Amino acid sequence: MATRAFQKVYTKLNQVTKATCSVTATGVGYDELATVGGRLAQVVKIINDSVTLQIFEGTEGIGTDAEVVFFGYPPTLKVSDQLAGRFFDAYGNPIDGGPDIEGEEVEIGGPSVNPVRRQQPSELIATGLAGIDLNNTVVTGQKIPLWADPDQPYNFVMSLIALRAKADKIILGGMGLSNDDYLFFKQAFENAGIIDKIISFVNTTENPPVERLLVPYMVLTAAEYFAVEKNEKVMVLLTDMTLYCDALSIVSNRMDQIPSKDSMPGSLYSDLAKIYEKAVQFPEGGSITILAVTTLSGGDRTHAIPDNTGYITEGQLFLMRDTNISKVIVDPIGSLSRLKQNVQGKKTRADHVDVMNAAIRLFTDAGNAKTKLENGFDLSDYDERVLKFSHDYSLRLLAIDVNISIDEMLDTCWELFQKYFSKQEIGIKETVMDKYWK
Amino acid sequence: MTKGIVRGIIANLVLVEVDGPISQNEICYIQLKDIKLMAEVIKILGKIAYTQVFESTRGLMPGNEVEFSGHMLEVKLGPGMLSKIYDGLQDDLNKMDGLFLKRGEYTDPLDENSIWNFTPLAKAGDVVTGGDWLGEVPESWIAHKIMLPFGMTENYSVVSVVPAGEYKITDTIAVVKDKEGKQHEINMIQTWPVKIPIRAYKEKPRPFKLLETGQRTIDTLNPIVEGGTGFIPGPFGCGKTVLQHGISKYGDADMIIFAACGERANEVVEIFVEFPKLDDPRTGRKLMERTIIICNTSNMPVAAREASVYTAMTIAEYYRTMGLKVLLLADSTSRWAQALREMSNRMEELPGPDAFPMDLPAIISNFYARAGYVYLNNGSTGSITFIGTVSPAGGNLKEPVVEATRKAARCFWSLEQRRANSKRYPAVDPIDSYSKYLEYDEVKEYLNSTIAPNWTDLVSYAKDVLLRGRETNEQINILGDDGVPLSYHVTFMKSELLDRIILQQNFFDKVDAATPLNRQHYMLEKVINICMMDFQFESFEEVKPFFTSLIYDMVQMNYAEFNSEEFKQVEADLEKILAERRVK
């Protein structure tokens, strides 16, 4: 984001906090960009001639005589086909040694899609993972986060899904991404031979946290270009949204806003919705699918970050370790895809919904049997059988190292049903049963 | 008109210095280059007006000019609103160009050039007052009444009404004369400020008539009435929206107003994609023809989110005054409360619990109070039944929006995480939920005279079965399967049968999605009969398989057309299974 002519320059700061500063200035617009002592900043509050700026890199070492230069416009990104295959920092500057992008300069964080111009998302994304395809089918244009404790392989699972999704573009937004994980993504994309489909905006742990606030908007501005102008299927990866929220709370605390639950700003819901609602299916075929990561603390989904996220996104995919099989699975109980009914049984086999529900019910029963066992009670014959079932179900379907088609998933379920249960215990409609119960 | 100058900007809160009188909730327009941003005054301190802007304030500067409008936020009312999709400020979203919403673009909620087939209802010499019917036009399948504007609260005498025929909404259809003899021309359009209730009715009695929703867990267990209020709190993913969509599809109302308030855009898309295809079982017309959507999704401006629920309520009041049965749904009222919280924080007001504004309970209860069953001036009746969802942070029911709503709404259908996890949909907790209407004598009388003489007894018996089931289940979990008497297993499985057959309902099945009252009665009676039977078991291990086979059969009954061949066949099979273990 280069500076331009006719800029206003000021040199007297009235106040400096950890993330913000204020200066006496006139003719400044809300949301406008500036530099303070050479660091990029954005206007977050104006009262008369007192302008408060949020400095993305932080304020360490900023003097009261620092030079403030106002740009006269909000943050922008130059968009064109040249973005493909490129790696950028949070400001949209290349970090891959390549040339600057030429293209139309658009404001990031632009307006919302008119709801009546949306199409109902109903194009299935096959991931090969039964925790997703069988139990929580996802579609293009959906927004859904992976929920995981920090020790789970969420970035690995995210890359798996992205690579299997057959997207036209994959746009990675890294927020507080460790350098190792950044290199992992790069490597994974290179190995898949699709580096020309990748665009990446990354703030690593080495970069200042407040910069992260720009990343999702950079990513989504690029995504809108390809989805709207080129009618492409764009897969957006945002990792880790919890670190994004942490940056939000830093800024709002520095501005003396009254925090609400878990020290998060009261506007957290609106802030996150602005990002996630950018997921869209357009009638002309272009789409933006958002796959995000929300790291949890000790699986706590009532914390303000996952809680607000869950109220916004179209479900969540819960990664956890199944100690019975010593593998990571997509938990069928804590996970949800709210758009699964748009495709299940419609674009997949007719028995899909019944099979899914029956299997999950048995899996839940197995959980109860386990509790019984832990409490030292005898298990009934049924209990024994559901425990065996849930072991096989986890191992042959839910584990993230399984990669099979949806029909194979359904056939496996039927096989396990027949192995362990009677027709009535399965409880599926007679008409469906007749066809698949051999 | 008063003018002003922008002095400060904090997100969508804009401070304006004014040069003349203004009033609370007055609308003003802030000039930003060649567009005007609409804003509402929410606080006045000396010469400074605090305004909430209904748009993004990006690029706004101190010094920008402001024009005050002299009126509060209003809706424009008239024929042609049915099946429209409005934003929170009643802009017709279909009239906007382009894929993206543009700042400062406001569109006409009505179609000025549309032609309507007018039939007079009043004649010269009649004495009328605000809300009285002057004539009607067919709007979809509703007789849309053209009323004397609500603001004309004095008595007027009708000078003339145009003869039956085709007119535009802007054509004068009647002339009335006030006490001073001054004549007023009336057309089909009127405006009304959304924050002021429309009170053009004679009286608001206690509601008493059941409003069928087709959802068994509501109608059978905790029913709502015409003109009643209810709310659905629940953690995310527990089925608030699905339940509300179900009610909007099958609810027995003349029209539905759906306020999508700060939730997902795709959920609105679902409505306007499906409703034009779905038939209304009562009229055979398409569901969309009885629906108005007010859509202010989570990514649309926060202040307009607050406005959206008022816009929806005011449109509902307008149609109620025509003598219609209106069902108003808002998903989610928590987002509206959060919008209030965001503004209150920006204004640095002293916060109440969880940083919500102190007056939140009052705001919520005033809003719910606008619903109700009314007798109009001409003796007809109309109603607004209001059902809102609440999205409590962390699923905690002790949170301020739930607490405040509990005081305002009479039905409480609480969605339970545990039920949702085990896919027992709808996840309405059968024990904690309640309907205050079941305490009304007139409601009980209505139910027993329209459904069955013993209906309320059956329902309270069902509630006992559920409660006993929960208690015995706890005992079984503590003491173990063989640590309790065999009868505990039977009691528990009876409650499971009731739960599975009456409470659980598959919204995505064509038949099961909605159950008419007579069928609800039939099935409840059937299940209660079984609950009252004694059965013979040798050991507790026989109990579960037996009830599982009962459940299996009765689920097939739920999925079959009522009284169809298939239904009767399964029923016969069920009787056989029962006979095997039944003790006479």
Ligand SMILES: Nc1ncnc2c1ncn2[C@@H]1O[C@H](COP(=O)(O)OP(=O)(O)O)[C@@H](O)[C@H]1O
């Ligand atoms: N009655 C129901 N029948 C079947 N599935 C349901 C039902 N209610 C909810 N669900 C499932 O739960 C998901 C979330 O429901 P939703 O109403 O969107 O939750 P909320 O509004 O409470 O967040 C749905 O997408 C659907 O998969």
Ligand SMILES: [Mg+2]
């Ligand atoms: Mg919902």
